[in-house]
Amino acid sequence: MENARYLRYFEKIIVGKGIRITPQRRVILNVLFKNRNKHLTVEEIWNQAKNIFPQIGIPTVYRTVIQLEKIGILYKVMVQGNCCKYQLIGCDEKNKHRHFICTRCGSITDIYLPEISMEEQQIEKKYHVKIESQNIIYYGLCAKCIQSIQMAK
Ligand SMILES: [Zn+2]
């Protein structure tokens, strides 16, 4: 899918949830889309949004991000020091992922597994629920940290 269609797809979900698409919200969505392979703090989103829409204030970015997370189109990843990073959830199965956070260096790894949707189907069947989004985070040591701990021994 090309970018414009992707963006329209997200805009349709947002409108469907009763949120109006304002120029500011569109800018924020664009920034999130451009950085869909990264995890950004509200401040980082704001910094990029300002380049496109200089009048945009950080409270608007905060509010929008919280709204988008609530309707299930953003991953919210809590990192060290009570900071949150956000990432757009892709619109196809391939983009569905979970997060691994290293408790030593704070790095975030995206975990992609084809089994994720199978697992969700099992949950839906067993508990008679409909999963719309997930935000699962694993904690532990990343490969780099394991290596450096071993080297220090
Ligand atoms: Zn690490």
Ligand SMILES: [Zn+2]
């Ligand atoms: Zn991610």
